[in-house]
Amino acid sequence: MPDLSINFAxxxxxNPFWLxxxxxxxxxxxxxxxxxAGWGGAVWKTLGVPVVNVSSRYGGVNYRDKRLVGFNNIELxxxxxxxxxxxxxxxxxxxxxxxxxxxSLMVQTRQEWHDIVRQSQDAGADGFExxxxxxxxxxxxxxxxxxxxxxxxxxxxxxxxxxxATKPVIVKLTPNISDITEPAMAARRGGADAIxxxxxxxxxxxxxxxxxxxxxxxxxxxxxxxYCGPAVKPIALNxxxxxxxxxxxxxxxxxxxxxxxxxxxxxxxxxxxSSVQVCTAAMHFGFGIIREMTSGLEQYMVDKGxxxxxxxxxKALPNVLHWEDLNMKYKVTANIHxxxxxxxxxxxxxCEDGAHQAIKLNAGTRVPEIIEENCVGCNLCSxxxxxxxxxxxxxxxxxxxxxxxxxxxxxxxxxxxFNDEKAGGRHHWVPEPAAALGKERHKTLPGKARVLNGExxxxxxx
Amino acid sequence: MAEYSTPTSEQExxxxxxxxxxxxxxxxxxYESSRCLFCFDAPCIKACPSGIDIPQFxxxxxxxxxxxxxxxxxxxxxxxxxxxxxxxxxxxxEGACVYNLQDVKxxxxxxxxxxxxxxxxxxxxxxxxxxxxxxxxVAVIGAGPxxxxxxxxxxxxxxxxxVFEAKSQPSGLTVYGVxxxxxxxxxxxAEMAYLQAQFGYNVHFNSPINSREELAELENKYDAIFxxxxxxKTNDLGLAGEDKINCTGAVEFxxxxxxxxxxxxxxxxxxxxxxxxxxxxxxxxxxRLGAENVVLAYRRxxxxxxxxxxxxxxxKGVGVKGLxxxxxxxxxxxxxxxxxxxxxxxxxxxxxxxxxxxxFVELCDMVIKATGQAKQTDFLSLIPGLKVDSKGRxxxxxxxxxxxxxxxxxxxxxWNGGAEVxxxxxxxxxxxxxxxxxxxx
Numbered sequence: 053m054p055d056l057s058i059n060f061a062x063x064x065x066x067n068p069f070w071l072x073x074x075x076x077x078x079x080x081x082x083x084x085x086x087x088x089a090g091w092g093g094a095v096w097k098t099l100g101v102p103v104v105n106v107s108s109r110y111g112g113v114n115y116r117d118k119r120l121v122g123f124n125n126i127e128l129x130x131x132x133x134x135x136x137x138x139x140x141x142x143x144x145x146x147x148x149x150x151x152x153x154x155x156s157l158m159v160q161t162r163q164e165w166h167d168i169v170r171q172s173q174d175a176g177a178d179g180f181e182x183x184x185x186x187x188x189x190x191x192x193x194x195x196x197x198x199x200x201x202x203x204x205x206x207x208x209x210x211x212x213x214x215x216x217a218t219k220p221v222i223v224k225l226t227p228n229i230s231d232i233t234e235p236a237m238a239a240r241r242g243g244a245d246a247i248x249x250x251x252x253x254x255x256x257x258x259x260x261x262x263x264x265x266x267x268x269x270x271x272x273x274x275x276x277x278x279y280c281g282p283a284v285k286p287i288a289l290n291x292x293x294x295x296x297x298x299x300x301x302x303x304x305x306x307x308x309x310x311x312x313x314x315x316x317x318x319x320x321x322x323x324x325x326s327s328v329q330v331c332t333a334a335m336h337f338g339f340g341i342i343r344e345m346t347s348g349l350e351q352y353m354v355d356k357g358x359x360x361x362x363x364x365x366x367k368a369l370p371n372v373l374h375w376e377d378l379n380m381k382y383k384v385t386a387n388i389h390x391x392x393x394x395x396x397x398x399x400x401x402x403c404e405d406g407a408h409q410a411i412k413l414n415a416g417t418r419v420p421e422i423i424e425e426n427c428v429g430c431n432l433c434s435x436x437x438x439x440x441x442x443x444x445x446x447x448x449x450x451x452x453x454x455x456x457x458x459x460x461x462x463x464x465x466x467x468x469x470f471n472d473e474k475a476g477g478r479h480h481w482v483p484e485p486a487a488a489l490g491k492e493r494h495k496t497l498p499g500k501a502r503v504l505n506g507e508x509x510x511x512x513x514x
Numbered sequence: 515m516a517e518y519s520t521p522t523s524e525q526e527x528x529x530x531x532x533x534x535x536x537x538x539x540x541x542x543x544x545y546e547s548s549r550c551l552f553c554f555d556a557p558c559i560k561a562c563p564s565g566i567d568i569p570q571f572x573x574x575x576x577x578x579x580x581x582x583x584x585x586x587x588x589x590x591x592x593x594x595x596x597x598x599x600x601x602x603x604x605x606x607x608e609g610a611c612v613y614n615l616q617d618v619k620x621x622x623x624x625x626x627x628x629x630x631x632x633x634x635x636x637x638x639x640x641x642x643x644x645x646x647x648x649x650x651x652v653a654v655i656g657a658g659p660x661x662x663x664x665x666x667x668x669x670x671x672x673x674x675x676x677v678f679e680a681k682s683q684p685s686g687l688t689v690y691g692v693x694x695x696x697x698x699x700x701x702x703x704a705e706m707a708y709l710q711a712q713f714g715y716n717v718h719f720n721s722p723i724n725s726r727e728e729l730a731e732l733e734n735k736y737d738a739i740f741x742x743x744x745x746x747k748t749n750d751l752g753l754a755g756e757d758k759i760n761c762t763g764a765v766e767f768x769x770x771x772x773x774x775x776x777x778x779x780x781x782x783x784x785x786x787x788x789x790x791x792x793x794x795x796x797x798x799x800x801x802r803l804g805a806e807n808v809v810l811a812y813r814r815x816x817x818x819x820x821x822x823x824x825x826x827x828x829x830k831g832v833g834v835k836g837l838x839x840x841x842x843x844x845x846x847x848x849x850x851x852x853x854x855x856x857x858x859x860x861x862x863x864x865x866x867x868x869x870x871x872x873x874f875v876e877l878c879d880m881v882i883k884a885t886g887q888a889k890q891t892d893f894l895s896l897i898p899g900l901k902v903d904s905k906g907r908x909x910x911x912x913x914x915x916x917x918x919x920x921x922x923x924x925x926x927x928x929w930n931g932g933a934e935v936x937x938x939x940x941x942x943x944x945x946x947x948x949x950x951x952x953x954x955x
Contacts, residue, residue, distance in 0.1 A: 116544075116547075116548035116576055117544050117545045117547075117548035117549075117576075118548075394612040394613070394615040394616055395553075395557065395612055395615070396551050396553040396554065396556075396612045397553060397554035397555055398551060398552070398553065398554060400554055401554040418557070438551050438616075439616060
């Protein structure tokens with residue numbers, strides 16, 4: 053059986069799944085329950101001078117029938133006395149000595165940092181995560197993302213922490229910045245042992261149409277919050293990749309953002325994370341989702357022949373290139389498999405209105421047809437097609453040629469003038485503008501794409 | 515057998531006649547609407563005789579715009595709520611849904627349609643109103659799906675409209691002829707009240723038009739007359755013993771059932787004659803009223819029945835037995851129905867012939883004839899110059915509904931010979947525009 057355990061910058065954990073610092077890690081009760089369910093570690097909800105919270109605190113983005121594809125909050129760090137939290141950390145560590153308990157911290161002065169690091173260490177925390185990411189409430193007080201956005205300040209605070217820390221220090225980064233690698237390098241310069249990302253993205257998830265206020269609404273008013281949930285995964289993956297690929301950072305990465313199942317976790321790992329943190333999914337579905345995550349990860353490792361997590365950390369990184377290094381001679385063309393087509397014609401509208409007018413409709417059938425010479429291989433039709441494998445993108449170049457933009461630039465064959473003949477890609481046919489006018493909407497025949505089991509069509513009555 | 519015990523109270527009746535397409539709640543509507551792919555040039559629209567923009571209203575439901583969804587539906591079909599429940603969606607919109615080709619359950623378009631329209635009816639929100647008065651008047655005979663649809667459309671075009679209805683309630687078939695497990699009287703009447711409040715046409719109930727004098731009066735008072743008279747009583751079969759007590763027509767039986775629910779008596783053993791959708795309804799309803807034995811007798815084979823497969827399945831599902839290739843010869847009994855004498859038949863090259871000497875008697879204590887409805891040719895003969903075809907259907911222009919008497923226009927069953935509510939609603943809208951074109955000349 054593969055070994056799921058990790059040693060993350062010196063923090064040991066039976067599996068790479070940690071609960072992120074957030075409401076699910078507010079108390080010893082929750083963390084013990086989570087460890088009991090199978091979570092490998094937990095980053096305790098941020099300790100500091102306790103806050104007072106408002107209600108409500110959470111906003112959701114529902115997409116069609118799917119609830120909370122995006123989620124935000126205006127909740128702050130722990131509102132519980134530090135002494136209570138420290139006592140509970142001690143108790144959790146006593147019962148779960150092999151699980152990772154990491155104290156998330158956020159204070160202001162050098163003295164406060166020294167004090168809270170020492171106290172957490174004494175309570176038995178396995179490491180620290182410095183919260184330089186919180187994008188609401190705390191940043192206005194000069195903490196959280198206010199620090200994450202100022203590399204110099206960030207580095208200085210990391211240095212303060214390193215003066216007293218005897219356990220590994222993780223710096224949690226904010227995505228509310230133009231280049232995530234800058235604060236990551238500052239963390240490295242300050243001596244941090246690892247980084248974690250991303251924290252939440254400053255957001256407004258929606259506006260109440262009747263109350264004219266953003267969600268979540270507090271007595272008729274609202275505030276920007278921190279965005280997270282499945283919707284932020286693409287942003288998180290890109291930032292994890294940027295840090296993992298950067299030659300000067302070279303720190304273990306704890307990946308955070310949109311992890312809801314084992315597949316999401318594997319994606320973070322393939323792009324360089326070696327532990328992953330989960331919050332929204334646990335808030336949405338409870339701690340029980342860990343069973344699916346660990347079993348899925350284990351099965352994936354068995355299938356791929358990976359013995360440890362480190363066998364595939366960053367395995368996708370060599371395949372993430374700059375655009376200018378991609379092969380422009382590689383060509384795929386859409387292929388509609390008639391036997392699978394259900395005749396929805398979504399591919400037709402997508403290509404007609406949103407792409408390159410490379411699909412046509414024919415009288416007598418609802419199965420659209422690809423106009424091959426016009427297909428640029430963009431993928432849009434296969435992405436909108438609701439049937440698995442009905443539209444495939446098949447390779448149509450002979451595989452012998454390789455040419456990149458960088459090479460074209462160096463060879464002087466890249467367009468340089470505004471009306472340069474060298475542009476135009478594959479020169480696909482573009483209709484005259486006036487041909488767009490008066491296009492009838494309902495022009496194909498009624499009926500089905502195919503007849504199932506020889507059943508004949510019933511007439512739509514007299 | 516008797517899967518259902520005889521209902522003795524309204525509550526028990528409701529239990530036996532539970533709605534086949536119950537109302538959706540918000541979550542159900544949200545989940546179901548989220549499945550719609552928003553097909554281009556959608557097959558469901560084409561399969562709908564009234565051409566409702568189905569993907570549009572489904573998306574409107576999904577985005578929380580239920581009022582907009584109802585508007586989309588009513589824009590195409592004034593019986594939007596009723597059609598959501600009574601339409602044979604299995605062979606219309608839902609039958610055309612592309613999911614069928616993936617062996618995935620098609621979108622429940624009918625229930626979504628009723629969901630949106632029920633909400634707007636309950637809210638009483640004003641979506642439509644009469645057009646600017648043009649000073650012209652139209653009389654509508656019949657307050658069924660075609661008559662009411664025509665009235666709505668004519669009001670929208672600015673006409674003053676008076677509807678004359680022989681019965682005491684509006685909506686025709688929808689309240690008198692549809693099986694009670696498809697729609698309730700409350701639902702039907704709520705939609706009628708909603709439409710009348712929106713458009714403000716007048717309905718004169720218990721006002722049958724059946725003499726030349728009455729027609730002449732309408733001809734004088736109104737610029738055009740719309741015939742939405744539907745079909746007549748159940749056809750007589752011309753069998754010996756047809757006049758026996760407990761031998762009834764399906765149309766009459768269902769009308770009675772819709773009005774009096776559990777107070778309608780049914781036999782212990784019922785024979786239903788016919789193979790159409792009405793026969794399926796009558797058989798299914800008899801079983802739900804507690805009949806111990808219900809037999810559906812049809813003179814051809816099962817495959818040749820006119821009823822939709824799902825309607826036959828519905829009847830079979832409540833225990834109805836099929837008796838095929840039999841033709842009734844005589845209703846036997848002494849005053850009361852005691853049985854039906856049948857003769858066996860065979861079909862050769864599409865023609866049914868009787869097998870000599872194969873007579874037998876099937877005992878029963880009730881016979882329901884679902885053998886088609888008569889055309890109202892006697893009434894139509896009172897209209898000068900009005901032609902009917904060999905099957906008794908009103909002859910009218912396919913696009914305008916204008917009959918051979920230019921002042922008269924027609925739609926619905928009396929014109930098409932008997933079809934669905936949705937056909938009547940769609941045709942009436944077209945005919946109302948035909949009237950408008952005629953009167954605007």
